[in-house]
Amino acid sequence: MTLHVELVSPEKVLFQGEADMVVCRPSDGDIAFLPGHTPYLGALGIGVLRVLLPDSGELEFAVHGGFVEVANDRVLVLSDVAEVPDQIDVARARSAKERAEAAISGGDESDETKEALQRANTRLAVAGVNA
Amino acid sequence: MAGGQERVLRRRIKSIQSTKKITRAMELIAGSRIIKAQARVHAAVPYSDAITEAVRDLAAAGAGIDSPLLTPRPEIKKVCHIVVTADRGLCGAYNSSVIRAAEGSMREQQALGRDYSLVLLGRKGEGYFRYRNYRIDEAFTGFSEQPTYEDARRVAAAVTRRFLSGEVDLVEIIYTRFISVGSQEVVLRPIMPLEQEVVSDGDARPAPSEAGAGASYEFEPSPESILDRLLPRYVEARIFAALLNASASEQAARQRAMKSATDNAEDLITRLARIMNRARQDSITTEIMEIVSGAESLRGGTHDTDVPDKLLATTNNAGTTQG
Numbered sequence: 001m002t003l004h005v006e007l008v009s010p011e012k013v014l015f016q017g018e019a020d021m022v023v024c025r026p027s028d029g030d031i032a033f034l035p036g037h038t039p040y041l042g043a044l045g046i047g048v049l050r051v052l053l054p055d056s057g058e059l060e061f062a063v064h065g066g067f068v069e070v071a072n073d074r075v076l077v078l079s080d081v082a083e084v085p086d087q088i089d090v091a092r093a094r095s096a097k098e099r100a101e102a103a104i105s106g107g108d109e110s111d112e113t114k115e116a117l118q119r120a121n122t123r124l125a126v127a128g129v130n131a
Numbered sequence: 132m133a134g135g136q137e138r139v140l141r142r143r144i145k146s147i148q149s150t151k152k153i154t155r156a157m158e159l160i161a162g163s164r165i166i167k168a169q170a171r172v173h174a175a176v177p178y179s180d181a182i183t184e185a186v187r188d189l190a191a192a193g194a195g196i197d198s199p200l201l202t203p204r205p206e207i208k209k210v211c212h213i214v215v216t217a218d219r220g221l222c223g224a225y226n227s228s229v230i231r232a233a234e235g236s237m238r239e240q241q242a243l244g245r246d247y248s249l250v251l252l253g254r255k256g257e258g259y260f261r262y263r264n265y266r267i268d269e270a271f272t273g274f275s276e277q278p279t280y281e282d283a284r285r286v287a288a289a290v291t292r293r294f295l296s297g298e299v300d301l302v303e304i305i306y307t308r309f310i311s312v313g314s315q316e317v318v319l320r321p322i323m324p325l326e327q328e329v330v331s332d333g334d335a336r337p338a339p340s341e342a343g344a345g346a347s348y349e350f351e352p353s354p355e356s357i358l359d360r361l362l363p364r365y366v367e368a369r370i371f372a373a374l375l376n377a378s379a380s381e382q383a384a385r386q387r388a389m390k391s392a393t394d395n396a397e398d399l400i401t402r403l404a405r406i407m408n409r410a411r412q413d414s415i416t417t418e419i420m421e422i423v424s425g426a427e428s429l430r431g432g433t434h435d436t437d438v439p440d441k442l443l444a445t446t447n448n449a450g451t452t453q454g
Contacts, residue, residue, distance in 0.1 A: 008181055010280040010371055012174040026351050041188060042351040043360050067361060069185050071348075076181050080280070080364070 001035040002054055007061060007077045014082055015051070015059065022075045023050040024068055033070050040070040046118045048125055049077060060085060062126040064119055085127050093123035137414060140407035144400055151396035157221065158389035161382045164276070165312055168379035172309060175375055179368040186365055189358045192348055198355075200291075200362045203324050204300040210240045211248040211268075211290055211299040213322065213370070215306035215377040216256030218275040222381055223388035225307065226255040232317045233305045248299050250290055252374070268293070276378055283371035291366060294323045306373040307380035315380040322369060325362070 005022055007015040023032045025047030033040070044066045051059040066079030097120035103113045214233045216226045233256075237247045251257045251270040260267055269289050274282045293299045302323040307315050350357055 006177065006181075008178045010175060010178045010283075010368055011171070013177050031351075039188075039348040040351070041185060041348050041354075041357060043357050067182075067185060067357070067364075069181070069188070071188075076185075078178060078181050078185070078364070 001073065003033060003035050003073050003075050005051055005075045005077070007049065007051075007063075007079065007082060009079050009082050014061070014079075014084065017051075018054055019051045019075075020054050021052040022077075023052075024048075024063065024077065026068070033075055035073050037070050037073075039072075040068070042068050044068055044077070044079070046115060046122055048122055049082070060126045062088065062119075062122045064122070083123065083126065088123045088127040090124065090127050093120045093127070096120040097124065137407055137410045140403055140410060144403050144407065147396050147399050147403070151393055151400070154389045154392040154396060158386055158393055161386035161389060164382040165379060165386060168375065168382050169309070169312075172372075172375045172379050175368075175372055179372055182361065182365050182368050186358070186361055188348060189350075189354050189361065192350065192354050198358060198362060199295060200323060200366070201325050207243075207245055207300040209246040209248055209299045209301075210237075211250060211293060211302040212237060213250045213286065213290060213302065213304040213306075213373075214252065214256045214260075215304065215373060216251070216253035216259075216275065217377075217381045218254040218272055220255060221388060222385035223391075225381055225384035225388075226253070226259075228317050229305055229307060230256060230259050232319060236303070236305065236319055245301075248293065250286065252286065252377075274374075275381060278371070278374035278378055280367070280371050283374055284367050286374075287363065287367040287370050290322065291363060304370065304373050306377045307384075309376045309379040309383065312383050312386075315383055320369075320373070322366060325365065 002018040002020060003022060005015065005017060005019045006013065021032055021034055023030055025031070025045055026042040027045050030047075031040075031042070044063055046064050049061040049063045051061075053059065062083040063077065063079045064081040066077060066082070069076045069078070096116060100113050100117035100120060104117065212233055214229060216229050220226065240247060247266075248268045249260060249265055250268055251260060252272070253275040254272045257267065257270040257272060271282065271286055271289075290299075290302050294302055301321065303319055303321050305317065305319050308318045309315050348354075
């Protein structure tokens with residue numbers, strides 16, 4: 001038994017296929033979905049979405065906010081912005097991270113800066129670069 | 132004189148030919164863009180379907196009864212019209228039919244004693260309403276051909292702010308729905324408050340999670356707070372869908388307009404070429420006649436005393452000038 005996974009952004013369907021397990025991060029803490037999961041609807045924060053494929057491969061996406069709906073072994077991830085690893089501009093993410101860290105160490109504690117840092121970290125994690 | 136006419140015609144034909152090249156190129160460009168725009172319309176469907184489904188599941192779980200975006204206002208004093216037009220012209224009646232529909236709706240609302248608020252998308256609509264001194268609350272331009280989700284989000288944010296602050300009590304969008312390459316229609320859809328029947332089932336498509344399933348959903352965080360985050364996305368998705376439809380329709384309208392312009396140019400070229408050929412033929416005939424009559428009169432001049440010859444020359448002359 002597998003899960004049918006769809007990752008859709010407003011502009012297009014980013015991924016569609018079968019998977020053994022889906023791991024994502026709602027507002028607090030990771031949650032994993034296996035086949036037979038009870039219907040679930042949650043809001044996503046900024047984080048990594050991991051899709052474990054039946055042939056033991058694994059896909060990672062950087063998801064910046066959105067929703068996840070699970071019902072009848074179907075996982076639907078709605079995301080405003082979601083990126084696949086080869087779409088991510090590592091240099092840009094890194095400089096964004098440095099900028100955000102500099103701002104935070106300089107006393108900036110606004111949510112925007114924290115979010116920027118989290119976005120950059122997520123991007124780097126998905127791109128497989130050591131943060 | 133006749134030669135002058137020919138030159139004028141030749142110049143006109145040349146200019147029509149170059150116009151035809153332009154319209155033909157625009158026709159082909161629009162044609163190729165329709166396909167792309169159509170693909171974008173289709174690509175956006177899964178998201179808006181999914182978000183509609185999620186909203187419905189939440190509503191089934193009892194959330195959102197008192198969400199301001201879902202509650203119709205008891206008294207409607209001001210109606211916001213989002214008018215989706217193109218940035219560029221040369222697309223036939225595309226812009227004017229949207230504008231006409233918008234003005235019609237505004238008149239209707241005014242008859243009910245409701246004020247209007249205009250949110251204009253596209254340079255053409257902005258130009259039209261600004262020239263006529265309408266009160267424009269907001270105008271977004273520069274993306275009618277290739278709208279991005281970000282554009283939809285900006286528009287949604289602007290109208291949501293107006294709606295939630297109580298400035299307007301109803302928001303509707305007027306755009307051109309893309310049915311196929313051959314047919315598009317101007318439609319008027321309410322955006323806010325969101326229709327209850329869409330949210331609480333009753334939509335054409337049966338909900339896959341049937342009765343009871345909604346209640347057993349696990350929500351994280353609470354259904355209310357998910358709905359609060361979901362509804363703005365829902366509004367954005369609907370506006371985005373409208374923008375994509377409009378851009379596909381714009382290209383289709385432009386292709387049609389440019390096709391008829393190219394056809395017209397072709398007709399005109401054929402007609403002018405005929406007139407030009409006739410003019411050229413006329414001038415050649417006249418020239419020949421002038422030469423002939425000149426030669427005849429010269430001959431007539433040398434044999435001045437020869438009476439029969441002179442008679443012949445004059446009859447000849449009279450004959451040719453008549454012909």
